Amino acid sequence: MMPTARNTVRKFSPLLFSILIFVVWELLCKGLRISEFIVPAPSAIFASMWTFRGPILDNAWQTLWTTMIGLALAIVVGIVLGCALGVSKTIHRTCSPMLVAFNSVPKAAFVPILVVWFGIGSLPAILTAFLISFFPIVVNISTGLTTLEPELEDVLRALGASRLDILRKVGLPRALPYFFSGLKVAVTLAFVGAVLSEISASNSGIGYMMMSASSSLRTPLVFAGIFTISIMSMLLYYACVLLELRFTRWARRGASPA
Secondary structure, three states: OOHHHHHHHHHHHHHHHHHHHHHHHHHHHHHOOOOOOOOOOHHHHHHHHHHOHHHHHHHHHHHHHHHHHHHHHHHHHHHHHHHHHHHOHHHHHHHHHHHHHHHHOOHHHHHHHHHHHHOOOHHHHHHHHHHHHHHHHHHHHHHHHHOOOHHHHHHHHHOOOOHHHHHHHHHHHHHHHHHHHHHHHHHHHHHHHHHHHHHHHOOOOHHHHHHHHHHOOOHHHHHHHHHHHHHHHHHHHHHHHHHHHHHOHHHOOOOOOO
16 A cells, blocks of 8 residues: 555545444445334434524533533643642642542532532532542642652752752743643533533533433434434544644643644
């Protein structure tokens, strides 16, 4: 195979693989005569997405902005806590067990409490997205700061740099690759949290739409909601990848523009 053809195949391999999965899925549903109430064929799902494109877009926008607000809160809190844990050994030793214990609690357990406190609506979805997504950012920021070479810190202190100068000019830039690693995980988790809250306690959003479609046995519309969530999550994930390439190219050996 010529190099140009090989590069073309490599470039479009994710799209080709996705098409292959949908084709096999369609053939299995048609060949085995599986009812669309059990597992709808991709053609039925795409038809449902087109038929209900208006409600899907409205609810997708609701889910998107609640997720983005929750993710923004997670980024701010995650950076602050991560810096505190990475700079101070005392804070790290004191707060780490509590953070690990908090993260181990299923976030679905917080949804009823948030509904009691804030009622049904967007706020529980925002807070659930925040609660489920800030921990990876905290862990990765603190890891990036704690892996800073002690010799480098000693040299900077000898040159008169304060702890804040070291954090701002060296620590945070060195922690950027770790931050983006945590952010890519947090993006997908934020959607999980928002949709989880919408299923349980909301009157709008993709989660609410999926629950309503499930109660009326419109399985293709439920799968259409799943596809919509996947598309939004994937787009945000690759937006983070592009930002990572833009700001951490220095950390990648042989990196080329995406």
